[in-house]
Amino acid sequence: MKWTELIVFTLLFGVVTVLGFVAARWQAGSTLDHLDEWGLGGRKFGSWITWFLIGGDVYTAYTFVAVPALMFSAGAAGFFALPYTVILYPLAFMPLLRIWSVSRSHGYVTPADFVRGRYGSRALALLVAITGIVATMPYIALQLVGLEAVLRTLGLNGSGVVGHLPLLIAFVILAVYTYQSGLRAPALIAFVKDILVYVVIIVAVVYLPIKLGGWSSIFGAAEAKFAATPAPGDGILLNANNQLQYATLALGSALALFLYPHSLTGVLASRGRKVIKRNMTALPAYSLLLGLLALLGFVAIAAGTAPITNRATGNPDTNTIIPNLFEQQFPSWFAGIAFAAIGIGALVPAAIMSIAAANLWTRNVYKEFIHQRATPKEEARQAKLASLVVKFGAVAFVLFIDPQFSIDLQLIGGVMILQTLPAVAIALYTRWFHIWGLISGWVVGMGWGMLILFNIPSADGKRAHFGASALKLGELNVFGWHPFGGSTVQIYVGFVALVANLVVAVVVTALARRFRVFNGTDQTNPADYHVDEDDKKLRAIAAH
Secondary structure (H helix, E strand, C coil), X not given: CCHHHHHHHHHHHHHHXXXXXXXXXXXXXXXXXXXXXXXXXXXXXXXXXXXXHHHHXXXXXXXXXXXXXXXXXXXXXXXXXXXXXXXXXXHHHHHHHHHHHHHHHHCCCCHHHHHHHHHCCHHHHHHHHHHHHXXXXXXXXXXXXHHHHHHHHHCCCXXXXXXXXXXXXXXXHHHHHHHHHCCHHHHHHHHHHHHHHHHHHHHHHHHHHHHCCCHHHHHHHHHHHHHHCCCCCCECCCCCCCHHHHHHHHHHHHHHXXXXXXXXXXXXXXXXXXXXXXXXXXXXXXXXXXXXXXCHHHHHHHCCCCCEEECCCCEEEHHHHHHHHHHHHCCHHHHHHHHHHHHHHHHHHHHHHHHHHHHHHHHHHHHHHHCCCCCHHHHHXXXXXHHHHHHHHHHHHHHHCCHHHHHHHHHHXXXXXHCCHHHHCHHHCCCCCCHHHHHHHHHHHHHHHHHHHHCCCCCCCCCCCCCCCEEEHHHCCEXXXXXXXXXXXXXXXXXXXXXXXXXXXXXHHHHHHHCCCCCCCCCCCHHHHCCCCCCCCCCCCCCC
């Protein structure tokens, strides 16, 4: 047991817990019994709060633990996270402005709300809502994986349910203050989380290279490791087989990120379009941080860091690489601060994700199909309860599924959420697609994507199904036809599934338009996509 680190970690975790409960009265509106207030923080967060909130939401414990761990294990392929965050903000800039405006005009809380209003289709909105909820669950589980990696490094590495007890305690605390304070809790805590992360990473990338002989020595150690243990795709440089997979994974991840309901929740909680513009220009600062953070995977190789064995499974846990690096290379008190940064970095996005999933359940399943006359107070109560269910559903992922498998599930989540791009992102600009085209495209993209993933084994041979998100082009099968027969070049499955989705959506839309099939009723108008906070006709906050 690392007592000094544990004490520092516990003290900082205690500060965060207090902030979580205090947040209920921070910038409080007239009531928290409304989704505008509980689920979106009153829709009034300014530039600084939004910057910390979205940063805390997008750059998760998984980012801080798994990306450098992937660099440690596979090399350059793990660096895909950097170009994907570089191209993300230019791609998302204009669509986010439009979805903020139309959502503020009509009181939309979720992306499925927008789809319901844009197409007047309960079925299409339900598909978007279910996709968002299911894709978010393993993402929350990954935050637990990051937090458990820290707890395991601290010495809390037992087997069975007892080994998970510290994690359960942490998430009970998270569940209680999120239930009470809503989105304000992670928004306030994000200040602490991001400041800690910046301090820890800046110190690490300055101090560790000096201690280990400089970056040339670090890259040399990484190159020597991969040369000594050759494996397909591993190395400090990409090869001919994984370059396409790298590019499509970066592009697919960028397209997917702001389709996730928790990412849109942070955007919809902001005060106005100017706030979003400032954030889309300032948030790339996190990409610089991410690039430095990823390189710590190579630093761990040079330092001779090894993963800690998970006593529950008996296997080395690669997610402990970075926590173990800090524990070995820094004084105990600073390692404790680093552990707190990672641990709190798990709580902030987990809270936002659970709130976003709860909003989807409440607005697009419960109110739409179960209790259509639910009052705003009843909606808020339902969302609070749903957020508890979502959190403990994520805990169940970690308790009953191999954590390494839950990481693969996150990649599956990315394939899934990409299938909502035509109905959500493209619909912000055009209503050309027909409802049945969008539904048909979703069914084909989702079905084919899951089928491909099901048939991909893991590289270590331990799993026959859902083993990776990279498909060899030679194995691409279109009704028995292999268009790239024999090719070993890999591609991201989500990209393949999205192309199939779009092709089917276009064909079915053309047919539906040819036969003049009714395409629902659009409740929005062009002006709705450009309103800002100073519009005199703007819908009041928390108005039913």
